[in-house]
Amino acid sequence: MADTGFLPKEKLNTLLEALSKKLQVFVPVLEGDVVLFRRFASGVTLCLTRPANLPPKGILFPQSETLFNFNFKKDPEDLKKSSLELKENLDFVPTIIFGGRPCDAQGFRIYDRVYLETDTADPYYKGRREKTTIITLTCNAPSPGCFCTSVGRGPAESDGSDLMMTEMEKGYFFEPMTEKGEEILKDSLFEDGSAYKQQAQKAHEKVSALVKKPFATLEGTPEKLLSLFDNNQFWEGEAAKCISCGACTYLCPTCYCFNITDEEVGNTGERIRSWDACMFFHFTLEASSHNPRQNKHQRLKNRVGHKFSYYPKKYNGVIACCGCGRCIRYCPMSVDISGIVAHAQGA
Amino acid sequence: MTIEKLKEAARKILPEVDVVIGYRQGFDPLHATPYFMTKPEQVDQLIWNSLCVQNLCSYLPFLKGKVGVIVKGCDSRTIVQYMQEKLIVRENVKVIGVPCLRVISVKKVLAAINQQSVKEVTFEGENIVVKTPEGQKTIPLADVAPRKCVTCQLATPLQYDVLAGEGIQSNKPQDTFEETKEFEKLSLEERRAYWEKEFDRCIRCYACRNACPMCICQDKCIAESRDPHWTSQRANVTEKFMFHMIHGLHLAGRCISCEECERVCPMDIPVAKIKKKISMDLKELFGYEAGMNPDDTPPMYVFKVEEATIEEHEL
Numbered sequence: 048m049a050d051t052g053f054l055p056k057e058k059l060n061t062l063l064e065a066l067s068k069k070l071q072v073f074v075p076v077l078e079g080d081v082v083l084f085r086r087f088a089s090g091v092t093l094c095l096t097r098p099a100n101l102p103p104k105g106i107l108f109p110q111s112e113t114l115f116n117f118n119f120k121k122d123p124e125d126l127k128k129s130s131l132e133l134k135e136n137l138d139f140v141p142t143i144i145f146g147g148r149p150c151d152a153q154g155f156r157i158y159d160r161v162y163l164e165t166d167t168a169d170p171y172y173k174g175r176r177e178k179t180t181i182i183t184l185t186c187n188a189p190s191p192g193c194f195c196t197s198v199g200r201g202p203a204e205s206d207g208s209d210l211m212m213t214e215m216e217k218g219y220f221f222e223p224m225t226e227k228g229e230e231i232l233k234d235s236l237f238e239d240g241s242a243y244k245q246q247a248q249k250a251h252e253k254v255s256a257l258v259k260k261p262f263a264t265l266e267g268t269p270e271k272l273l274s275l276f277d278n279n280q281f282w283e284g285e286a287a288k289c290i291s292c293g294a295c296t297y298l299c300p301t302c303y304c305f306n307i308t309d310e311e312v313g314n315t316g317e318r319i320r321s322w323d324a325c326m327f328f329h330f331t332l333e334a335s336s337h338n339p340r341q342n343k344h345q346r347l348k349n350r351v352g353h354k355f356s357y358y359p360k361k362y363n364g365v366i367a368c369c370g371c372g373r374c375i376r377y378c379p380m381s382v383d384i385s386g387i388v389a390h391a392q393g394a
Numbered sequence: 395m396t397i398e399k400l401k402e403a404a405r406k407i408l409p410e411v412d413v414v415i416g417y418r419q420g421f422d423p424l425h426a427t428p429y430f431m432t433k434p435e436q437v438d439q440l441i442w443n444s445l446c447v448q449n450l451c452s453y454l455p456f457l458k459g460k461v462g463v464i465v466k467g468c469d470s471r472t473i474v475q476y477m478q479e480k481l482i483v484r485e486n487v488k489v490i491g492v493p494c495l496r497v498i499s500v501k502k503v504l505a506a507i508n509q510q511s512v513k514e515v516t517f518e519g520e521n522i523v524v525k526t527p528e529g530q531k532t533i534p535l536a537d538v539a540p541r542k543c544v545t546c547q548l549a550t551p552l553q554y555d556v557l558a559g560e561g562i563q564s565n566k567p568q569d570t571f572e573e574t575k576e577f578e579k580l581s582l583e584e585r586r587a588y589w590e591k592e593f594d595r596c597i598r599c600y601a602c603r604n605a606c607p608m609c610i611c612q613d614k615c616i617a618e619s620r621d622p623h624w625t626s627q628r629a630n631v632t633e634k635f636m637f638h639m640i641h642g643l644h645l646a647g648r649c650i651s652c653e654e655c656e657r658v659c660p661m662d663i664p665v666a667k668i669k670k671k672i673s674m675d676l677k678e679l680f681g682y683e684a685g686m687n688p689d690d691t692p693p694m695y696v697f698k699v700e701e702a703t704i705e706e707h708e709l
Contacts, residue, residue, distance in 0.1 A: 191424070297660075
C-alpha cells in the first residue's frame with residue numbers, strides 16, 4: 048500500500064460517489080453565499096475554495112438531538128401507578144466528513160478531551176466519533192481573521208484529521224494520519240502520491256508564513272488572563288461593542304456547551320440536548336433567578352478565559368481555540384478574540 | 395472633511411458624557427467596528443466612511459449615564475422610536491449626526507471579490523477599490539449598497555444635537571416595496587418552500603435579535619423561555635420559523651428598517667424581508683412609518699374601536 052495518494056481533480060466526484068454508496072458523506076456546498084456541510088448526493092456542487100461558514104461540528108455534535116424518548120405508562124389495574132419506558136437513541140451511521148479544514152478537525156480534538164478521554168465518556172459523541180472518518184483539505188490561503196499559527200496550529204496541522212489532502216495543480220495529494228485514513232486510500236482510484244510530497248510540504252510552509260500573527264507567544268497567557276479575572280474595567284472595555292449573541296460560539300469548531308430540555312406532551316416526551324452558548328444571559332441563570340454572569344462582559348470574559356486559560360490549565364496547556372477566525376469574520380460587531388488576547392497580554 | 399468635523403464634535407462632547415460611540419477600523423481593511431471612546435486621545439482613531447455600517451444606537455437602552463453617539467440618517471429613526479417608547483432619556487444622549495448617502499454591504503463586497511482576504515480598501519469617487527492577494531477590484535458603491543440605501547430618504551439624520559457637516563438631501567427614489575410585492579405574487583406553497591429553505595440554515599444564534607435595536611426584551615425572549623413555552627430547543631424548521639415570525643410580528647409598527655438583523659446573520663438568511671413585509675402592511679393599514687416622529691404612538695400601542703384608515707367589514 049502506498050504511504051500517500053494522488054487523485055486527479057476530475058476523479059474527485061467519482062471518489063465521493065463511490066464512498067457515498069457505502070456510508071454517509073458530508074461535503075461543503077454553496078447555498079446562496081454560504082458554505083455549509085450537506086449530505087453528498089449526485090449533482091451536489093462542492094465548494095472547496097474557502098472554509099465553510101459553519102464548521103462540520105454539528106455532524107458529531109448536533110445542534111439539537113434527542114437523547115432518549117420517555118413514556119409514562121399507566122397501570123390499567125391501578126391508575127395511581129405508572130411505569131417508565133425509555134428508548135435510547137444510540138444508532139449511529141458510518142460517516143465521512145470530507146473537505147473540512149484542518150482547524151475544523153482540530154475542533155473535534157478539543158471535544159475529545161471533554162467527551163471521550165474521561166471516565167464518563169459521552170455515548171452520543173463517542174458513538175458518532177468512532178464511526179466517523181475526517182478528510183481535511185489544507186488551506187492554500189489564509190481567510191479573513193484567521194490566526195491558526197498563533198495558537199500553535201497551522202494551515203496543514205494534522206491533529207484530528209484521518210486523511211489530509213492538499214490541492215495541487217492537477218489534483219489532490221493525500222496523506223493518511225490514521226488507520227481510518229489509510230483505509231480510504233486503499234481505493235483503486237488513487238495513484239501513488241510520493242512524487243508530490245515535497246511540493247505539498249513547500250505549499251504548506253508558504254501558506255503558514257502568510258497567516259496573521261496577532262501575538263508572538265501564548266506563554267504565560269493562561270495565568271495572565273486569570274490575574275485579570277477581577278479587572279472589570281478591562282473586560283467592560285473589551286466587551287463594550289459585543290451584543291452578546293451566540294454567533295461566535297455556534298460558529299466555533301471548539302465550543303461544545305449544551306443545554307438539556309425535556310419536551311413533554313401528555314405522558315410521552317423526549318429529552319433534547321441542544322447547543323448552548325456562554326454568551327447568552329440564560330446560560331448561567333440559576334433557578335433562584337440569581338445570575339453569576341449578569342453582564343455581557345462577564346460572559347465574554349468566560350469565552351476568552353475558557354479557550355485561553357481554563358481549558359489549557361486543565362488539559363496540559365492545550366489552547367481551546369484553533370484560530371479558524373470564524374468568530375471574528377462573522378461577528379456582527381467585529382469583536383476580535385485574537386485582539387482581546389493580545390490586549391490581555393499587554394494589560 | 396466629515397471626519398475632521400466628527401472628531402471635533404466628539405472631542406467637544408466627550409467632557410459632557412461618559413462615553414462617545416463611533417467607529418474605528420476593525421480586524422481587516424474591509425471591516426469597521428464600533429468604538430467606545432472615553433478619553434480625548436482615543437478620538438484620533440475615529441473613522442468615517444462607507445464601511446461604518448453598524449447601527450450604534452442599539453447600545454443606548456443598555457447604557458447608563460450620558461452617552462454621545464454618531465448617528466446616520468437611517469439610524470436616527472432608532473432614536474425617534476426610542477423616544478416614542480421611552481427607552482432613552484433624550485437629554486442623556488448627545489446625538490452627533492452625520493450626513494450619509496450610502497454605506498456598503500460587506501457581504502456584497504465579499505461576494506464580488508470571491509470571499510478573499512482583503513489587503514487594502516480605498517474609495518475613489520463613487521467606487522470602492524479593494525485590494526486582495528489576487529489583485530485589485532474597483533466596484534461601484536451602488537452595486538454593493540445594502541437594500542436600505544437604495545431607497546434611503548434620510549441622508550441627513552432626523553435627530554441630532556450636532557451635525558458633522560452640511561445637511562444633504564436624499565437623491566434616492568421613494569421605497570415602493572417592489573421586492574415585497576413581487577415576492578407576494580408567488581403562491582403560498584412557493585413562499586413556504588422559500589422560507590423553509592432559508593430558515594433551514596438558521597443556527598439560532600440570535601444575532602438578528604441581539605443586533606435589533608427594537609428587540610429590547612433580549613434576556614427574556616420567547617426563543618429561550620420555558621414559561622411561557624412557545625418554542626422548544628429542537629433545531630427544526632418549525633421552531634426556527636416560529637422564532638423569526640415572532641421577531642417580525644413584535645416589530646410591527648416598531649421596525650425602523652435599519653436591516654441590522656439581515657446584515658448580521660452569519661448564515662445569510664434574508665430576514666429583513668419579513669420585517670419589510672410587515673412595514674409595508676403597517677403603511678397600508680395605518681398610513682404609519684415607525685421612527686419618523688417622536689410624538690407619534692405606534693399603532694399597536696393603542697386600541698381604537700374604529701381605525702381611521704381601515705374599512706370595517708359589514709357584519
